[in-house]
Amino acid sequence: MAEFSTNTREIGNVSVLEVNGYIDAHTAPQLEGAINDLITRNKYKIVVDFDGLKYISSAGLGVFMAFIETVRSNEGDIKLAAMQPNVFNIFDLLGFPLLYEITHSVDEAVTKFK
Amino acid sequence: METKEKYILQVKSKTENLAKVRDFIREIGSNERISSEITDKLVLAVDEACTNIMRHAYHHRNDQDIILKVEVKQGKVVVTITDFGEGFDPQTVPDPDMPTYMKQRRVGGLGLHLIRALMDKVEYQTIPNNYNRLVLQKNYN
Numbered sequence: 598m599a600e601f602s603t604n605t606r607e608i609g610n611v612s613v614l615e616v617n618g619y620i621d622a623h624t625a626p627q628l629e630g631a632i633n634d635l636i637t638r639n640k641y642k643i644v645v646d647f648d649g650l651k652y653i654s655s656a657g658l659g660v661f662m663a664f665i666e667t668v669r670s671n672e673g674d675i676k677l678a679a680m681q682p683n684v685f686n687i688f689d690l691l692g693f694p695l696l697y698e699i700t701h702s703v704d705e706a707v708t709k710f711k
Numbered sequence: 712m713e714t715k716e717k718y719i720l721q722v723k724s725k726t727e728n729l730a731k732v733r734d735f736i737r738e739i740g741s742n743e744r745i746s747s748e749i750t751d752k753l754v755l756a757v758d759e760a761c762t763n764i765m766r767h768a769y770h771h772r773n774d775q776d777i778i779l780k781v782e783v784k785q786g787k788v789v790v791t792i793t794d795f796g797e798g799f800d801p802q803t804v805p806d807p808d809m810p811t812y813m814k815q816r817r818v819g820g821l822g823l824h825l826i827r828a829l830m831d832k833v834e835y836q837t838i839p840n841n842y843n844r845l846v847l848q849k850n851y852n
Contacts, residue, residue: 621733622762623726652733654758655821683751690828691821 603631611707612640617649620657628660632675636664641673644706648679653687661697674698676706718781724765724794725773732761732779736790743783749851752829753788759822760792760845768796768843786852787831792845798837 601624604615612635620628635643645661661675668675676698680688688699700706720735722728733754740750761777769775778793801823827833832848 619730621726621729621758622765623729652754654729654755654762655825656762658821687755687825690825 601627603627605631605635608644608703608707609711611642611644611710613644613646613703613707615646615649619652620650620660621652621654622656625656625660628657629663632660632664636667639671641668641671642710643668643673643675644703644710645675645677646679646703647677647681647684648703650681650684653684655687655691658688658691658693661693665697674710676700676709678703678706717783718779720779722761722777722779723773724769724775724777724796726762726765728777729758729761732777733758735779736781739781739783739788743788745783745788745851749788749849753790753847753849756826756829756847756849757790757792759826760847763822764792764794764796764843767799768794770797772796787848787850790847790849792847793842795842798839798843800837801833801835 601616601618601620603617606613606615614631614635616628618624632643661677665675677688677693678700679702680699685699688694688697693699698706698709700709718735718739720732722731736754736757737750739745740747740753757779764777765771765773776795780791780793782789826847830847831850832846834846835843837843
């Protein structure tokens with residue numbers, strides 16, 4: 598069974614959502630729940646820390662697509678940080694760099710909110 | 712061309728089994744000494760194909776069959792995925808225009824686009840009221 602976990606921490610007014618393991622159609626609802634939890638707490642400045650993520654399929658990418666308009670219409674953003682090259686390649690194939698800010702480090706993404 | 716190896720896996724259509732499907736493909740990649748770059752593409756394409764079957768062919772019923780057959784021929788991997796659910800015409804699924812797609816807040820539909828981008832050849836055959844068969848080919852030399 599695919600292992601996936603999330604952890605959220607705050608840096609100033611930015612929420613850093615750490616994603617670990619594997620995101621597929623089975624675990625994507627957990628990711629959806631974690632982002633939904635931030636939004637219901639009016640946390641719209643979100644950095645996703647991909648450092649511990651080993652794998653993502655389109656089910657996971659679809660989750661980011663589902664929330665981005667809501668987040669941006671509330672003066673926030675979802676920035677994507679610290680991806681492994683194999684994970685970045687999937688985002689790149691689907692054209693995400695045109696639509697999302699993708700940074701090398703979490704700090705860099707957090708700084709962009711200031 | 713002579714077939715070198717053939718591998719078969721049959722799983723039920725529940726999303727828990729996607730990890731099993733990925734392990735199956737990864738193990739073949741390792742056995743056949745296929746590069747991790749090519750194996751990663753096969754793993755993702757097969758995951759996307761099985762996810763589509765679970766969602767669209769079987770409409771989330773989780774007790775249906777998916778059969779994967781992998782042949783490693785000289786310089787190419789051919790994955791044949793068979794299901795017994797509802798068929799579709801891939802010609803009716805265009806590749807998404809991402810900015811428009813995002814504005815529409817759509818969540819699905821990316822899988823087939825990824826499969827086409829990752830594989831060298833994709834063939835789909837549907838026999839109404841019988842079975843659907845997707846053949847993915849990846850060259851590795």
